[in-house]
Amino acid sequence: MQIRNAGAFAMGNLALMVQVVWMRQVLDVFAGNELVLGLALGLWLAGTSLGALLLPIPLRRWRKLHWIPLLLFPVVTANFLLIKWIPHIFSLVPGALPPFNILLLILALVFLPAAFLEGSCFPFLVDMLPGTSGATSGRINRVYLWESVGSFFAGAILHFLFFKIWGSIAALGFALLLFYLFLFPLYAGRGNALRSGWMLTVLAIYALLGFALLFWGPPISFALESRLVQPYRLVDSRDTPYGNLKILQLGEQMVVRYQGTVYYSSPDPFTAEQHILLPLLTHPHPRKVLVLAGNLTDYLPYLKGFPSVKEIVFVDLDPILVKRQRKAVAERSPASRWQLRFHSDDPRRFLVTDTTRYDLIALFQPEPATLNLNRFYTREFYSLVKLRLQPEGLFVFPLRSSENFVNQSLARYFNLLEETLRQVFPHTFLTPGSSCMVLASAGNYFTDLPGRWIARLDSLGLRPVYLNPTYLQFEYSAERQATFQAALRQAGSPGINSDFNVQGYLYHFLAWGGLTSRHLPPLFQFLRQGRLLFALLFLLLGIMVRFWICRQVTARVLGMVLLVGFLSLSLEIVFLMEYQVLFGSVYSGIALVFGGFMLGL
Secondary structure, three states: OOHHHHHHHHHHHHHHHHHHHHHHHHHHHOOOOOHHHHHHHHHHHHHHHHHHHHOHHHHHHOOOHHHHHHHHHHHHHHHHHHHHHHHHHOOOOOOOOOOHHHHHHHHHHHHHHHHHHHHHHHHHHHHHOOOOHHHHHHHHHHHHHHHHHHHHHHHHHHHHHHHHHHOHHHHHHHHHHHHHHHHHHHHHOOOOOOOOHHHHHHHHHHHHHHHHHHHHHHHHHHHHHHHHOOOOEEEEEEEEOOEEEEEEEEOOEEEEEEOOEEEEEEOOHHHHHHHHHHHHHHOOOOOEEEEEOOOHHHHHHHHOOOOOOOEEEEEEOOHHHHHHHHHHHHHHOOOOOOEEEEEEOOHHHHHHHOOOOEEEEEEOOOOOOOHHHHOOOOHHHHHHHHHOEEEEEEEEEEEEOOOOOOOHHHHHHHHHHHHHHHOOOOEEEEOOOOEEEEEEEOOOOOOOHHHHHHHHHHHHOOOOOOOOHHHHHHHOOHHHHHHHHHHHHHHOOOOOOEOOEOHHHHHHHHHHHHHOOOOHHHHHHHHHHOHHHHHHHHHHHHHHHHHHHOOOHHHHHHHHHHHHHHHHHHHHHHHHHHHHHHHOOHHHHHHHHHHHHHHHO
16 A cells, blocks of 8 residues: 555544544433434534535645644544533433434534544545646545545444444544554655644654553543542443443442443332332242343342242343443352343343243333334334243333323323233233333233232232332322323324334333423424425425526536435435344444445445
């Protein structure tokens, strides 16, 4: 590879690394919601095109085009720090999308500056290649080709190396180090303006700083984040292949944050009693229990109270979370009568590959606030659960609710998930209260539940702190249950949730999105109801462009380029969304997806 081509290769490597690292960071800021990916990608491509078009014009006139790469380092590092500070600057609520105008402003601040400079590097590198003015197209082809190869290289090493071993800030340091190392001989071999001592010194300093970020970036980032989470103490912070993990400590309370949302906190006896004690009391004789995600450590004290339980299996996708659960269980319960197994696997894949049948399967994944999480609340997933249950086994999962009042949006969300369950299980039951426990089974265990729960507590000699007989009689009384069911019936059912009809994702957003943004839920409802009208408007717009605007040859060519750009971006976003629906690992696979896309271009 010639050194001039190496400059384009390093630019493609840097551009894709910055783009992917930024997207992973904003996914953490916005609770893993994939809606931001389309906006971020659109802003990035718009920024690069504007940068290539606008900035070189005055810089060529002033003979300062070679300054463009020197601006990249401070802009990229400043943007990385900005992402860390964004939740504090805009007072964002953890786990919730901000209003659309704030969302768009944040994404513009994060993506446009770096994209603008990355785009302006393209004409700079074209000018640096040797050739006559008539051979400009050939130089453009070479830069574009090697930039695309560099992008694919970045996608591969991000996926297979940095996201598994070193993390985002180290990847950023590597990209900056490579970029400025490859630029150094390019500058040194040109005219006097580029050979000036101060400019070569700046390139060398940038390369050294990139080297420092590669090897010492993670502790620097950890120190910064430690200050941002005060008064909590930051115990751990890392980018795993599956998400951003933070573990915070305040006194005796530990909070695990995953993808910007609270995954669980410990100790949390009230939540633990609701999540695991109610289903254990419901099933008459649970022997084998499968726990999909959640905080097994807090559930074990309640499982000990059921002599029938002989085997417990815990499954979570991220090996780091599984390792922490295994360690915590070993410290608190070094010896037990159970067969206890831990698996690091996607819960859906585990249900396909595992052949064991369980009496109780408890799902503690977060609710379908993203396409990834929606995979665990679909008809297809429930069918997998039923395959792994005994003939009259019990399936349970919690939903966030309201203690005394359920509005229409929340009721329709509950009805959607229950109606989806009924496609697979003949008997379902939803509890009122601040946490709605959803139970489903082929056997009808759901008559006179409060009375049966109290009787089983007495027969087993259990004395829970919160779910005592008085609480059970009040919280799940016939009157409260009747009021709750009346609210659900009045709202009606919006249909079912499936892998490729992601209604759970939509109705969760309609139910809870209005808490932080009044305008987003009505906007999405309007777009959903008028999707056919919008399709017709886009078709009409295309016809107008074809017959009214593109009358000249140049205009027709530019119109086709515009159409190809629109289609390519749309297809890339659709592919990302479908990839997430099928595999739920776009956080891990986004680098390979973007790298392959750029190589194809």
